[in-house]
Amino acid sequence: MVESSAKEPQRIPGPLLPQGFYDRPAVEVAPELLGAVLVHDGPEGCTCGRIVEVEAYAGPEDRAAHSWGGRRTARTEVMYGPPGRTYVFAIYGMHWCFNVVAGPGGKPEAILVRALEPLCGLELMRRRRSRPARLRGPQPEVGAAPARLNETFHCHSSPAAERLVESRRPERASRLLTAGPARLCQALGITGEAYGLPLWEPSSPLRIHRGEAPLPPGRIATGPRVGVDYAGAWRERPWRFWIRDNPFVSA
DNA sequence: TGCTTGATTGTCT
DNA sequence: GACAATCAAGCAG
Numbered sequence: 001m002v003e004s005s006a007k008e009p010q011r012i013p014g015p016l017l018p019q020g021f022y023d024r025p026a027v028e029v030a031p032e033l034l035g036a037v038l039v040h041d042g043p044e045g046c047t048c049g050r051i052v053e054v055e056a057y058a059g060p061e062d063r064a065a066h067s068w069g070g071r072r073t074a075r076t077e078v079m080y081g082p083p084g085r086t087y088v089f090a091i092y093g094m095h096w097c098f099n100v101v102a103g104p105g106g107k108p109e110a111i112l113v114r115a116l117e118p119l120c121g122l123e124l125m126r127r128r129r130s131r132p133a134r135l136r137g138p139q140p141e142v143g144a145a146p147a148r149l150n151e152t153f154h155c156h157s158s159p160a161a162e163r164l165v166e167s168r169r170p171e172r173a174s175r176l177l178t179a180g181p182a183r184l185c186q187a188l189g190i191t192g193e194a195y196g197l198p199l200w201e202p203s204s205p206l207r208i209h210r211g212e213a214p215l216p217p218g219r220i221a222t223g224p225r226v227g228v229d230y231a232g233a234w235r236e237r238p239w240r241f242w243i244r245d246n247p248f249v250s251a
Numbered sequence: 252t253g254c255t256t257g258a259t260t261g262t263c264t
Numbered sequence: 265g266a267c268a269a270t271c272a273a274g275c276a277g
Contacts, residue, residue, distance in 0.1 A: 055258070064258075066273095075273065092259050093271030099258090112258055182259050227258050 014210030019200040022083035026102040026109035030056035031220050031241040035212035041205045042189040045124045049116030053242040053249045055225045059109040064231035067108035078196045079108035088195045095182030098190050116178040117248040125177045125187035179250040
């Protein structure tokens, strides 16, 4: 739990995860992301949450991955670059999904972040989630300049939000703020504009801090990935990882 | 150029 | 549990 007060800025726990952290197979990095803290500084304010559920996609040989068969398109281009950047893609014509690029030696692997436990900016998350979900604008080029720079590591949160998180008994409506890949993108204000951002850079508007990561193996559950029925035998791989008994997990 | 698919979600019954 | 919404990406012709 993040210590905070209504008057003092809330400090994001732990240092930023270095770029080298992501320079490994996605299946290895994914479980170690659980407990880390995703922070987004947007034009409307700062929102952040603990990563509680992820899925690993293992590149060209993985039938479920967008880079399956070595597919290299404008959408998947960022996965062929250095690891530790964001891979944001649109799905079903109305949702965004947020991935972390991983994989050694330019291997196009990625980790889908499926759920967060909200830590700060809950009021802003609620406002965003109350708006209709709509895709906005074209996909920008890889490495495009961040929409907004923010040098600070601090984040403000409301007393009500802190009480809710501290209660460990979130209401259904609050759980649904960030339980699901598209929900968390909407709550944190992540869109195609965040495509290709460096997650290890202090000046990036989208960052991942170490937080509690890595968690002990006993706190991590595994299972098949969601929504990849088309992937044949690959759909059975237990490459979905989540924090055991965490109420903010999506499925 | 046009058709099909899709790493989802919200609403209705 | 079933189904509609909605459109970018990928692919066939």
